[in-house]
Amino acid sequence: MRAGALGAVLSVAGGVAWRTIHNVFTTPSLLLPGVLFPLLNFTAFAGGLSRLHDLPGFDFPPGYTAFQFVFILLQSAVFGGVFTGFGIARDFETGFTRRLLLAAPHRSGIVLGYAIGAAVRWLFTATVVTAVAFAVGMEVGGNGVDLFGLYALALLANVAGILWSTGVVMRLRTMQAGPIIQTPVFLALFFAPVYVPLDLLQGWIHGVASVNPVTHLLETGRSFVAGDAAGAGLAFAIAIGLAAGFALWALRGLRKAEAAG
């Protein structure tokens, strides 16, 4: 891409991202659900199910709070992307997307802008969830590098989430796309070892979880918290692959939206 075209893409992305961030941080009804939803889950899972840590074979030294924190962090990342998809659907319904498509010389910047906006929104959520986790006594075995790896992995999951939902919304261009966006995400997240390690799952759920790519992200995230970066390469490869695949999905969706007018 030529420098001028790249500059135009970045300018469009900057404008779209600014709007997302501005609206989220000036409108409590947009900001709070994205923060309260993971906190509620964290309270329910880490608090209500903490005795699961006593199960025979449950070996996670940092404790059950840290075990659940990783899931909540990833869940908030993916759903942060999904919520942004709902915003894009609303833009289609109100006609605002048409304004963006009309004004943006290079339209791929629109997708990039939505992704940047979603990432900034999630970073705020991640900060709050992390602060609350430490406040309630979460222990971490890993060092700063391990934690950086955890947040980088979650950020990639966030990007994958927003690109997945963007691709769906660009094709359907309605709020009614909500169930189609959410259902696969719910299935992928909850067919992973959410409450206990993979080794303690049995039967069909163990089989499904073993091939679920989210399992690798979750297990690696927990390894980072425990101070053991085992499987990091595979997990990052999966996360980057998902983000890249969904980037293509989103851009092809953009082309379909352009063709539909």
Place this chain on the structure above:
Amino acid sequence: MTAREQGIVAEALVREYRGGIRAVDGIDLRVAEGEIYGFLGPNGAGKSTTVHMLTTLLPPSSGTARVGGFDIVREGPRVRAAIGAALQEAALDPLLTGREHLRLQAALHGLSRADRRSRGEALLERVGLTLAADRKVRTYSGGMKRRLDLALALVHAPRLLFLDEPTTGLDPQSRSALWQEVGRLAKEEGVTVFLTTQYLEEADVLADRVGIIDHGRIVAEGTPSGLKAEIGRPSVEAVPANPDERHRLTQLLERFGEPAQGSPNGVAVRLETGTESLVEIVRALDAEGLDVSHLQLHAPSLDDVFLAKTGRSLEGAAEEPSAEPARA
């Protein structure tokens, strides 16, 4: 007009929707630089679909068009950089202020930070929204939203401006202000304006040339005065004060032209000469002592042009169901 000239050239432009519905059915257009072109037609005639194709929002099913010298299919980014557009629904974000909208629009067009600020302030002042600039758009009236929409379309100083039914729903004062601004843009800044409307008066007042579209096809094109002259001469209608004198009135009026369709109680003739015959008619009525309760000169309007070309009145056609599919 050569391909690289700055106006609009469309050839055999078609947009077909699913089910074979042709919203636009092979239109040819040539709009010169600095011209105000009025695109007139009833709801569902294909006006908005044409605008969507020319502004790169919708690819044509077939045909070609160049806007500002750029091909709408192959050079979309360059077309978008050259044009400004205010579409039928002023799609604004209710959570942003007027000033924030301008800032966003300027960013989308890649203006520098300094230009964003200065251009934004100038446009707010021009459209009379300086005092409301920091209010959320959800508090704006319909007229204010339209004015902001026009400012947004102008933020990058485009050479071409597309206005899709810009005054629909506006009060007369706001409509007049918008007309003034559009006229000024074309005359003082040389902006080419492509204006769709279903208001005859709007096309008559603003447009240098008018294209009339019906069922996806251009049925007439020319200057408003030329089109009106093309379909006929003015007519005059009189209603006798005494119904028994209807025959005498008919004989008198037929000295000035051939009979025409009038109201049930009236007598109408299409004048052989121009509107100057009206004075002669009044003198003749006075000389023969014929009293009339109603005397009206009817100059041909664009609605008459539409009626002559399609067999229907534009006002009536506007009530027909749209041929274009419903759009989100």
